Amino acid sequence: MKTGVICLCALACIAMILVAGCTSGTGSNGTAAGTTVPSSAAGAAGQVAVDQDRVISLTNGTYSFNASIDQIFATVLPSGSHEVDIFVRVTDTGTTPLQLQWYSTLTNAKGSSFGGIGVSHGGYGSETPPLGPGQPASGRDYVTIVTDQDYQALKNGATLTVNFFTEPLDNQAPVRFSATWTLDPADFT
Numbered sequence: 172m173k174t175g176v177i178c179l180c181a182l183a184c185i186a187m188i189l190v191a192g193c194t195s196g197t198g199s200n201g202t203a204a205g206t207t208v209p210s211s212a213a214g215a216a217g218q219v220a221v222d223q224d225r226v227i228s229l230t231n232g233t234y235s236f237n238a239s240i241d242q243i244f245a246t247v248l249p250s251g252s253h254e255v256d257i258f259v260r261v262t263d264t265g266t267t268p269l270q271l272q273w274y275s276t277l278t279n280a281k282g283s284s285f286g287g288i289g290v291s292h293g294g295y296g297s298e299t300p301p302l303g304p305g306q307p308a309s310g311r312d313y314v315t316i317v318t319d320q321d322y323q324a325l326k327n328g329a330t331l332t333v334n335f336f337t338e339p340l341d342n343q344a345p346v347r348f349s350a351t352w353t354l355d356p357a358d359f360t
Contacts, residue, residue: 220330220332220351220352220353221351221352221353222352222353223240223243223331223352223353223354223355224239224240225239225352226238226239227239227350227352228264229335229348229350230264230265231346231348233265233267233343233346234265234267234269234337234346234348235263235264235265235266235267236261236262236263236264236265236269236271236302236335237261237262237264238259238260238261238333238335238350239259239260240257240258240259240260240331240352241258241259241260241309242256242257242258243255243256243257243258243331243354243358244256244358245322245358245359248315251319252315252316252317253315253316253319253322254313254314254315254316255277255285255313255314255315255316255325255359256311256312256313257275257291257311257312257313257314257331257333258309258310258311258312259273259275259297259309259310259312259333260307260308260309261299261302261307261308261309261310261335262302262305262306262307262308263302263303263304263305263306263307264304264305265304266304267304268301268302268303268304268340269301269302269337269338269340270298270299270300270301270302270337270338270340271298271299271302271335271336271337271338272296272297272298272299272335272336272338273296273297273298273310273312273333273334273335273336274286274287274288274289274290274291274292274296274297274312274333274334275287275291275292275296275297275312275313275314275331275332275333276288276291276314276331276332276333276334277314277316277325277329277330277331277354278329278330278332279321279324279325279327279328279329280324280325280327280328280329281324281327283321283324285314285315285316285321286312286314286315287334288334290314291312291313291314292311292312292313296312297310297311297312298310298338301338301340312333322359323359325354325356325358325359326356326359326360327356328353328356329353329354329356329358329359330351330352330353330354331351331352331354332349332350332351333349333350333351334347334348334349335347335348335349335350336348
C-alpha cells in the first residue's frame with residue numbers, strides 16, 4: 172500500500188512538471204503573414220523559427236497568450252556599440268490572469284548570441300502589467316552589441332528568441348515559455 176501511494180505521488184509530480192514546464196515548439200515559414208502559429212510549432216531548439224511577422228500562441232494547462240514582434244530598430248551609441256530595441260506585444264488569450272517578464276536573445280548567422288536571460292535590458296528584460304483575459308500589452312527590451320563586426324553579421328541572417336516567464340500570481344509557480352522568430356536583414360541597416 173505504501174509503495175502504491177509513493178508511486179502515485181511520483182506520477183503526480185511528473186505530470187505537474189510536464190504541465191507546468193516550458194512550452195515551445197517550431198513553426199512553418201509557409202504560413203500567411205499575421206497567421207497565429209501554435210506553440211507546438213514555434214521555436215524549440217534545433218527547429219525552424221517562424222518569420223517575424225507571425226503571431227505565436229503559447230499555452231500550457233494554466234496560461235495562454237499570443238506573442239508577436241511589434242518593431243525592431245537599432246541605434247549606434249556614443250561608445251560605438253549598437254543597441255537593438257525590440258518591442259514585443261502579448262495578449263492574454265486564456266481565462267487566467269497573467270503577468271509576464273521576458274528576455275530577448277539575438278543570434279547572428281555565425282551562431283554568436285547577444286542578450287539573453289539576465290542580460291537583455293541591462294539584466295532586467297521587459298515585463299507587462301497584470302493582464303486579464305483578452306488584454307494586450309507591449310514592452311521594450313534591448314540588446315547591446317559591442318562590435319560593429321558582430322552587428323554587421325546580423326545582416327546575413329538573425330533570429331530572435333524570447334524567453335517568457337509568468338510572474339507568480341496567487342502563489343503559483345512561474346512558468347517558462349519560449350518563441351523564436353527569423354528576422355528581416357533590413358532591420359539591421
